[in-house]
Amino acid sequence: MRSSVAALLVALLLLCAQFSFSAVTKKKFSMDGSTASAETAESIAPSEIVESKTPSDSVAQDNQSVVSIHDSHVFCLTENFADQQKMLRENIAAKITAMKNGESGVVWTFLLICFLYGMLHALGPGHGKSIVVGYFLARNGKWKHGVALGAGITFTHTLSAVILLFVLYGILKAAVFPTFELGRQGIEKVSYGLVCFTGLLLIGIAIHDLVKLLKNRKTVSPSNVVESKNTSWKELIGVAAVTGIVPCPAVALIVLFCLLNSMVGLALAAAAVICIGMMLTNVMFGIAAIALKMGIDKGAAKTGWLAAYIHIVASFAGGLVVFLAGLFMLS
Amino acid sequence: MRLFFLFLVLLSVMSWAHPHVFADVTVQAVFDETGFIGVQNHWEYDEIYGTSMFAAADANGDGLLSGKELESLKNAVLAPLAGQNYYNYVLSGTKFLKTTGVENFQAKNKDGRLVLDYLVRFSIPVSKDYQFFVVVVADPTFYISVTTDMENSGAKAPDAMEVEYYDDNLEGLTLMKSFRSDVEGLYVRFKK
Numbered sequence: 001m002r003s004s005v006a007a008l009l010v011a012l013l014l015l016c017a018q019f020s021f022s023a024v025t026k027k028k029f030s031m032d033g034s035t036a037s038a039e040t041a042e043s044i045a046p047s048e049i050v051e052s053k054t055p056s057d058s059v060a061q062d063n064q065s066v067v068s069i070h071d072s073h074v075f076c077l078t079e080n081f082a083d084q085q086k087m088l089r090e091n092i093a094a095k096i097t098a099m100k101n102g103e104s105g106v107v108w109t110f111l112l113i114c115f116l117y118g119m120l121h122a123l124g125p126g127h128g129k130s131i132v133v134g135y136f137l138a139r140n141g142k143w144k145h146g147v148a149l150g151a152g153i154t155f156t157h158t159l160s161a162v163i164l165l166f167v168l169y170g171i172l173k174a175a176v177f178p179t180f181e182l183g184r185q186g187i188e189k190v191s192y193g194l195v196c197f198t199g200l201l202l203i204g205i206a207i208h209d210l211v212k213l214l215k216n217r218k219t220v221s222p223s224n225v226v227e228s229k230n231t232s233w234k235e236l237i238g239v240a241a242v243t244g245i246v247p248c249p250a251v252a253l254i255v256l257f258c259l260l261n262s263m264v265g266l267a268l269a270a271a272a273v274i275c276i277g278m279m280l281t282n283v284m285f286g287i288a289a290i291a292l293k294m295g296i297d298k299g300a301a302k303t304g305w306l307a308a309y310i311h312i313v314a315s316f317a318g319g320l321v322v323f324l325a326g327l328f329m330l331s
Numbered sequence: 332m333r334l335f336f337l338f339l340v341l342l343s344v345m346s347w348a349h350p351h352v353f354a355d356v357t358v359q360a361v362f363d364e365t366g367f368i369g370v371q372n373h374w375e376y377d378e379i380y381g382t383s384m385f386a387a388a389d390a391n392g393d394g395l396l397s398g399k400e401l402e403s404l405k406n407a408v409l410a411p412l413a414g415q416n417y418y419n420y421v422l423s424g425t426k427f428l429k430t431t432g433v434e435n436f437q438a439k440n441k442d443g444r445l446v447l448d449y450l451v452r453f454s455i456p457v458s459k460d461y462q463f464f465v466v467v468v469a470d471p472t473f474y475i476s477v478t479t480d481m482e483n484s485g486a487k488a489p490d491a492m493e494v495e496y497y498d499d500n501l502e503g504l505t506l507m508k509s510f511r512s513d514v515e516g517l518y519v520r521f522k523k
Contacts (some may be wrong), residue, residue: 024486028497029520082476086353086377093378094445124349174386179405249351257379260386 118277128327137318150286155242199323206315350476362488366457381445
């Protein structure tokens with residue numbers, strides 16, 4: 001009897017609790033009327049999404065131009081990239097768990113997913129694409145240089161993640177990731193600072209070339225100006241090191257997930273395959289950058305003396321792209 | 332030259348999509364008799380990130396987090412986000428409200444996924460007239476790709492309060508334009 005009374009009381013209490021939250025309703029409302037006078041063009045924004053045709057709709061239409069980029073197809077594309085990456089990451093986790101449970105046959109599917117994940121992931125910032133493009137606008141290179149810079153940046157980006165993670169894992173074991181993130185953020189700042197510096201250096205070289213050309217217009221030939229900007233392997237290694245040194249958290253997380261599941265070999269294989277996937281994306285950007293520069297060179301060659309100036313402007317623009325890319329990531 | 336600029340524009344837009352962590356989130360605008368008091372956050376992280384963070388906090392390896400372990404996880408996950416309002420953006424009029432902190436932090440492991448629940452404190456006192464605000468929980472830097480389940484998001488308020496809400500995209504909110512177009516907000520109005 002006592003227990004049934006208690007149960008009844010509990011039921012009543014639950015009912016009361018439910019009623020106490022009953023003042024909340026899901027309803028699309030308008031913000032017109034009483035509060036309209038207090039609103040400014042910026043603060044009335046919620047009313048802009050109300051479907052009713054009110055005088056405020058005209059303000060909404062004015063503001064649409066500001067946010068019109070939201071509607072672009074390119075944005076839909078990037079959202080898709082994120083969703084695809086999420087799906088691939090879930091698949092990677094599922095395959096690792098399956099292999100841990102003895103399903104070794106899924107290893108090839110796992111590696112294929114890692115490769116696709118790497119390709120998609122490298123489309124984001126911090127993988128040196130803008131630096132590759134900017135660098136080859138500023139310096140002359142051949143196809144092999146474009147491939148080498150794209151691949152070099154990605155290789156350094158992956159290797160730094162694997163080394164940092166393994167070192168920290170050796171010291172901290174499972175507690176590694178928050179420390180890895182702290183380390184990565186520190187390296188990131190230094191790297192982006194160095195990228196800014198590289199951009200400034202390229203801009204400085206372009207300005208120096210311009211001054212030199214203006215001073216010795218009669219003695220310096222356009223071909224001298226163009227050839228003076230040829231890249232070198234030493235320079236490429238430097239740019240790849242500066243840009244790629246930031247450890248890739250995406251690689252680190254997957255490597256760590258394998259390590260936490262006691263799969264050291266799989267961790268290294270995953271890192272290698274993700275690296276190849278990312279490399280493919282970055283190499284494509286490297287090749288595109290070389291093609292772009294070759295196109296500029298071809299057009300400039302027809303202009304005679306103007307060619308030297310076109311090369312200097314391209315160098316300046318390239319330096320600016322590198323500098324701004326560094327600044328964007330730094331901020 | 333036109334091709335070059337097109338290439339650069341494409342490059343800069345591509346740069347937006349760069350998530351390293353994925354989270355499914357639900358939010359509740361929470362009220363008491365005094366007014367709006369905060370946003371209840373429920374985050375479910377992707378298995379790979381969640382496992383890493385859980386393993387880092389679970390010092391004794393028993394698969395449960397308590398006491399110092401919970402505090403350690405809170406510091407690792409939320410402390411770096413304090414400057415960004417824990418990615419809770421509450422727009423009231425033309426201003427974003429600043430949080431006064433996080434309360435009732437709880438964490439658990441749900442089928443390998445790290446689940447966090449906590450209240451991010453804000454304050455808008457209740458009045459007789461309607462007051463409006465918009466809640467968005469998202470990472471504008473896109474390091475964390477947040478998918479907010481708006482169907483299960485909403486508001487909790489006592490009987491004495493009249494609260495209405497709906498979810499919608501952020502189109503037209505000029506102060507929210509740094510968010511991606513798929514991010515949705517919770518539009519809320521309340522009065523005594």
